[in-house]
Amino acid sequence: MKIFSTLSLLFILLNSCKKQPSVFKIEIKDANKNIVDELKQIHNFDQPGFLYGDQKYEVWKSCSGEWGGTVYFKNKQTQVIHYAIASCPVSVNKIDGKYYVSNSSNHMIGNSDILEITDPEKMEITKSIPVYHPDIITREYEAKSRLGTKRIIDSSQVIIATSFVYNKKLYSILTNIQGTKTTVSELQNHKFKTIAELPEKLFYSEPIIIKESENHQKLYFQNPKSGILEIKNNILKLTFYNK
Known part of the structure; x- marks a missing residue:
C-alpha cells in the first residue's frame, strides 16, 4: 500500500512538472525583401502622432525626448481634448x-511605464x-498633470516596443x-512576467508601428537587422529581410 501511494504521488508530481503549452506561436523566417521598398508601400504615415481610435475617442501623442510626452484623448462627439x-x-x-497607455523613453538608463485610464473625461x-x-523637441506643449491616470507599472532599464491584448490580458514586447x-x-500584479523570448538584438531603435486592427499590428524595424514583426492574436511572425 505504501509503495502504491508513493508511486501515485510521484506520478502526480511528474505530471505537474510537465512544461505548459506556450501562449504564443512564434514563427521566424527570412525573406528576400528590402525594408525600404516595403515602407514605401505603407500609406499610414499621413497622421503622425495618431495612436488609437474607437467609437468615442481619437488618441494622439507627443514626445519631447528627455522632457517627457503627452497622451491626448479627443472626444469625437464633443471635440473636447x-x-x-x-x-x-x-x-x-x-x-x-x-x-492602457504604454510609454517608453530610452533617455539615460531607459524607462517604461503603463498608465491605466478609466475615464478620459476626468483628465485635464x-x-x-x-x-x-519626432525631430522637433520642445516642452512647451506637453501636459503637466497626471489627473485621471493611474500608473500601474514603472520599470527602469526596460523599453516597451509595443503592447497588445490577447484574451483580455495585456502583453508587451520588451527589450x-x-x-x-x-x-x-x-503584465501581472504590477510586474512584467516573461512569457516567451524573441531573438536578441532585435530593436536598437524604435520600430515603426502600423496598427491594422484591434488585434493585429506590424512592427517594421531597421537596426541592427531589418524586417517585420507581425502580431495577430497569439501568433507572432518575425521575418528578417535580406536585401
Whole structure:
C-alpha cells in the first residue's frame, strides 16, 4: 500500500512538472525583401502622432525626448481634448472599457511605464493637439498633470516596443536598454512576467508601428537587422529581410 501511494504521488508530481503549452506561436523566417521598398508601400504615415481610435475617442501623442510626452484623448462627439503626462506613448490598448497607455523613453538608463485610464473625461482639458514630429523637441506643449491616470507599472532599464491584448490580458514586447534581450511579457500584479523570448538584438531603435486592427499590428524595424514583426492574436511572425 505504501509503495502504491508513493508511486501515485510521484506520478502526480511528474505530471505537474510537465512544461505548459506556450501562449504564443512564434514563427521566424527570412525573406528576400528590402525594408525600404516595403515602407514605401505603407500609406499610414499621413497622421503622425495618431495612436488609437474607437467609437468615442481619437488618441494622439507627443514626445519631447528627455522632457517627457503627452497622451491626448479627443472626444469625437464633443471635440473636447483631454490630456495627461505620458512619457513617451508607444501604444494604446483597451480592456473592459479601460485604456492602457504604454510609454517608453530610452533617455539615460531607459524607462517604461503603463498608465491605466478609466475615464478620459476626468483628465485635464487642452485646446489643441500639437503637430507631432519626432525631430522637433520642445516642452512647451506637453501636459503637466497626471489627473485621471493611474500608473500601474514603472520599470527602469526596460523599453516597451509595443503592447497588445490577447484574451483580455495585456502583453508587451520588451527589450533591455542594451538591446541584447527581447521578450514577450505579460503584465501581472504590477510586474512584467516573461512569457516567451524573441531573438536578441532585435530593436536598437524604435520600430515603426502600423496598427491594422484591434488585434493585429506590424512592427517594421531597421537596426541592427531589418524586417517585420507581425502580431495577430497569439501568433507572432518575425521575418528578417535580406536585401
